[in-house]
Amino acid sequence: MSKAVTAYFVLAYLISWCAYAPLALQGQGLARGAPGWLHLAAGYGPLLAAVIVAAWTGGAAGLRDLLSRLTRWRIGWGWLAAAFSPLAVFGVVALAMRLVAGNWQAASGFGQVAELPGLHWLAGWLVWILISGLGEETGWRGFALPRLQARYSARDASFRLGLLWAGWHAPTFFYNYELSLFFIFAFVAGIVAGAITLTWLYNGTGGSLLATILWHGTYNAVVAGSSGVVAAAVILASVLIIRRYGPETLSPRPKQVVIDKPAPKGAERGG
Numbered sequence: 001m002s003k004a005v006t007a008y009f010v011l012a013y014l015i016s017w018c019a020y021a022p023l024a025l026q027g028q029g030l031a032r033g034a035p036g037w038l039h040l041a042a043g044y045g046p047l048l049a050a051v052i053v054a055a056w057t058g059g060a061a062g063l064r065d066l067l068s069r070l071t072r073w074r075i076g077w078g079w080l081a082a083a084f085s086p087l088a089v090f091g092v093v094a095l096a097m098r099l100v101a102g103n104w105q106a107a108s109g110f111g112q113v114a115e116l117p118g119l120h121w122l123a124g125w126l127v128w129i130l131i132s133g134l135g136e137e138t139g140w141r142g143f144a145l146p147r148l149q150a151r152y153s154a155r156d157a158s159f160r161l162g163l164l165w166a167g168w169h170a171p172t173f174f175y176n177y178e179l180s181l182f183f184i185f186a187f188v189a190g191i192v193a194g195a196i197t198l199t200w201l202y203n204g205t206g207g208s209l210l211a212t213i214l215w216h217g218t219y220n221a222v223v224a225g226s227s228g229v230v231a232a233a234v235i236l237a238s239v240l241i242i243r244r245y246g247p248e249t250l251s252p253r254p255k256q257v258v259i260d261k262p263a264p265k266g267a268e269r270g271g
Helices: 003-027 037-071 077-083 085-101 121-149 154-168 170-174 181-204 209-223 228-245
Strands: 257-260 267-270
Touching: 003 037, 003 121, 003 154, 003 170, 037 121, 037 209, 037 257, 077 085, 077 181, 077 209, 085 209, 085 228, 121 154, 121 181, 121 209, 121 257, 154 170, 154 181, 181 209, 181 228, 209 228
Parallel strands: none
Antiparallel strands: 257 267
């Protein structure tokens, strides 16, 4: 990895883990009084790291390039539907459970935010889009992915990003997730599959961060309540994407790349 990408991941981990650490210590009985909102605040570590490193490597031009990806909204109705695809899968699951169990209990968890109990599902959905979507995607896909794709195939870049993305969550296993080898393996597999799917969406839309933000936020709004079926669907989708488009681009369009120059003026955009 380049120095810029390495610096980005180190900084993203550092910023987010400062928020995660008190909760992890509290979860292990080594501290107390850590507020739950720290878990949500940690989601902005990737965004802050991306802004800092983009400014460091590319100055104002680097920041403009990063921010321009947030406003790429003309992606076509098909790609917009793909951005909301986790909701469609969840809807099918909820309807199937309604037919089988006679109630909509499967849908009741949509938009739940454990740290903000009692929040309306629509507001919760927006929270996930602003935190998991905007907070994380600005870094993972906006900064890291196009730089990794400048050196690796889309598949290999996604695999590396997925592992580092999964590692970023490590402190949460001490207070928010099940600390077992099986769950950790399943979690990492799901994250890597999600990284492949998001690369397909990012490259396919010509580098639209907005599309990945909507997908990520909607996915978290879905799985926050329940539905392992949606996670399984993402793993299946990642396999189909690799088979359909091949490892080089993972999409019907060229991969999006950013090449950081050593000169102070910074980055050159391509893709």
